[in-house]
Amino acid sequence: MTSKQMDAIVLQAFGSPAQALTRRSEPVPEPGPGEVLVEVHAAGVNPLDVFIATGMLGTPVPVIPGGDFAGVVVSDGGLAGQEVWGSGWSQGVELGMTRPGTHARYVALPEKLLSRKPARLTMSEAAAVGRSYVAAWMTVITQMDIRGGETILITGGAGMIGQAATALARWRGATPIIAARHKPEGVEHYIDTASGDIPEAVRELTEGRGADLALDIVGGALFEPAVRSLRFGGRLAATFNNLTRIEFNPGEEIVNRQLRISGIASLFWEPTEIAAIFDQLAPLFDRGLLPAPAVKAWPLDKAAEAYQAVAAGSAGIKQVLLPGDTTE
Known part of the structure; x- marks a missing residue:
């Protein structure tokens, strides 16, 4: 390790953000073979960060948290x-988790993980894209291959993954139906998950046919309604951490209607696959085909408050830390 120091957020114990996190001086990491040093200008805070801080994943502590980033390569080389x-x-x-993360002034990263930032996005906006768009791309584009003219039901569509999936669906020429507890701005087809019958509402919006696709971001009690909302031969992708057990008849609901069901966990993808998604996203943002995420930026010494905002539900606004001396 180098003798140079940097400001960093450290997960020192498990619990609430105020209990788990502290800001302190840490050594600037030394890049290993095939790695570069990146000065982090902005770093997104995700529900996974909050979940890790609770200790539910058994992450070794102390550790610098954070996985999403936007910044500048400051080490020598091409x-x-x-x-x-x-x-x-x-x-x-x-x-x-297993190595120092991005909620710090500097982070050492494998070169194969890097993608060129879109010029149209600020550093804060770029850091807000991160995991949300990776999960949305994996499900909507890679797994389900959404096409123009199709209709997709998105449960939990008001959150960050849901907003990303909505943007990708519109880019592909598909029609999103958002099922959530509140209606996001600019959404035409909306179903309130707190009231009403979701499959019935989907049929009303699709002239009785049912949705071509469904993306279930919530799980639990919403999984069966998402399945039942699909047309014959429809396809569903699920990406959630909800471990609630549910019971329904798969023969009737899945087999007899020839549905295709898949689950996606981004932690198991290779770094080059993740970077390839960012490479494809960059020109879409630069050409204005995808909207910039809504962002609330926090200085590093307010990290616990940013984490708490994520834990409380941030209504589709990405919480982003600014580790450097400047703000945007």
């Missing part, structure tokens, strides 16, 4: 000075 972005939650990297 990438020196390049603005980069990405997400370090992938197989063999696990930023903020």
Whole structure:
């Protein structure tokens, strides 16, 4: 390790953000073979960060948390000075879990994890894309291959993954139906999950046919309604941490209607696959085909408050830390 120091947020114990997190001086990490040093200009805070802080994953402590980032390569080499972005939650990297994460002034990253940041986005906006868009891309584009003219039901569509999935669906020419506890701005087709029959509402919106696709981000009690909302031969992808047990008849609901059901966990993807998603996202943001995420930026010494905002539910606004001396 180098003798140079940096400001960092450290997960020192498990519990609430105020109990678990502290800001302190840490050594600037030394990049290993195939790695570069990135000065972090902005770093997103995700529900996974909050979940890790509770100790439910058994992450060794102390550790610097954080997986999403936007910044500038400051180590020598061909990438020196390049603005980069990405997400370090992938197989063999696990930023903020098994190695120091991005909620610090500097982070050492494998070169294969880096993608060139879109010029149209600020650092805060770029850091807000992160894990949400990775999960949305994996499900909506890679797994379900959404197409123009199709209809997709998105449960939990008011959250960050839901907003990303909505944007990707619209880019592909599909029609999103958002099922959530509150209606996001700019949404035409909305179902209140607190009242009403979701499958019936979907049929009303699709002239009795049912949705072509469903993305279940919530799980639990919403999984069966999402399945029942699909047309014959429809497809569903699920990405959630809800471990609630549910019971329904898979023969009747899945087999007899020839549905295709898949589950996605981004932690098991390779770093090069994650970087490839960011490479494809960059020109879409630069050309204005995808909207910039809504962001609330926090200085590093307010990290516990940013984490608490995520834990409380941030109504579709991404909480982002600014580890450096400047703000946007």
